[in-house]
Amino acid sequence: xxxxxxxxxxxxxxxxxxxxxxxxxxxxxxxxxxxxxxxxxxxxxxxxxxxxxxxxxxxxxxxxxxxxxxxxxxxxxxxxxxxxxxxxxxxxxxxxxxxxxxxxxxxxxxxxxxxxxxxxxxxxxxxxxxxxxxxxxxxx
Amino acid sequence: xxxxxxxxxxxxxxxxxxxxxxxxxxxxxxxxxxxxxxxxxxxxxxxxxxxxxxxxxxxxxxxxxxxxxxxxxxxxxxxxxxxxxxxxxxxxxxxxxxxxxxxxxxxxxxx
Numbered sequence: 188x189x190x191x192x193x194x195x196x197x198x199x200x201x202x203x204x205x206x207x208x209x210x211x212x213x214x215x216x217x218x219x220x221x222x223x224x225x226x227x228x229x230x231x232x233x234x235x236x237x238x239x240x241x242x243x244x245x246x247x248x249x250x251x252x253x254x255x256x257x258x259x260x261x262x263x264x265x266x267x268x269x270x271x272x273x274x275x276x277x278x279x280x281x282x283x284x285x286x287x288x289x290x291x292x293x294x295x296x297x298x299x300x301x302x303x304x305x306x307x308x309x310x311x312x313x314x315x316x317x318x319x320x321x322x323x324x325x326x327x
Numbered sequence: 328x329x330x331x332x333x334x335x336x337x338x339x340x341x342x343x344x345x346x347x348x349x350x351x352x353x354x355x356x357x358x359x360x361x362x363x364x365x366x367x368x369x370x371x372x373x374x375x376x377x378x379x380x381x382x383x384x385x386x387x388x389x390x391x392x393x394x395x396x397x398x399x400x401x402x403x404x405x406x407x408x409x410x411x412x413x414x415x416x417x418x419x420x421x422x423x424x425x426x427x428x429x430x431x432x433x434x435x436x437x438x
Binding site: 203204206207210211214224228231232235236239291292293294295296297298300301304305 | 380381391
């Protein structure tokens with residue numbers, strides 16, 4: 188494995204049919220470089236939740252994934268609207284997703300809690316009206 | 328019991344045969360909320376749901392379940408079917424309600 192492999196993905200807003208493509212691609216690349224199935228599952232779950240959040244709540248954005256021998260670092264930077272109350276958003280069951288999103292099976296308020304649960308480290312930087320950047324690390 | 332053996336029982340309609348029919352089914356998971364399924368569905372489980380949209384397949388792939396069973400005669404839309412084929416996910420269907428469908432798989436696994 189090279190020291191660091193970096194992958195970047197543009198996430199389109201409001202396109203549920205494509206949500207999950209970036210996560211699937213990362214999953215297959217991690218398989219190719221021999222990352223353990225347990226770590227792959229963690230990354231896949233955390234990144235998919237983040238990807239869905241970017242589609243539902245934000246105006247899309249960019250995901251960067253850095254794969255090193257020690258860890259997998261995912262940086263999800265969206266284009267707004269920002270999270271007014273991060274503590275509240277982190278509570279399982281808290282959701283601001285619209286009804287149309289709920290009818291697709293999302294909006295259970297499990298996104299951010301799942302992302303935290305399945306990663307070893309997660310930080311949220313958010314600014315109202317500007318955007319949110321979430322950095323998540325899964326240690327190998 | 329493998330996915331192939333489950334298909335062989337003939338109790339579920341086969342919508343899409345996945346890439347790896349030799350996968351062992353080690354449990355059953357029932358849920359329609361995709362984020363809950365994403366975080367909780369054990370890999371190698373048979374996931375029973377009524378949610379037949381394209382995101383179901385994304386969750387099935389990422390959570391690495393053995394197969395998806397659509398209960399209550401839930402019809403997968405075209406995109407769901409196409410994505411299952413593309414991702415090699417086994418997609419089964421039944422008219423049975425979720426509990427009965429899951430119970431059948433449970434009885435097959437545990438005798």
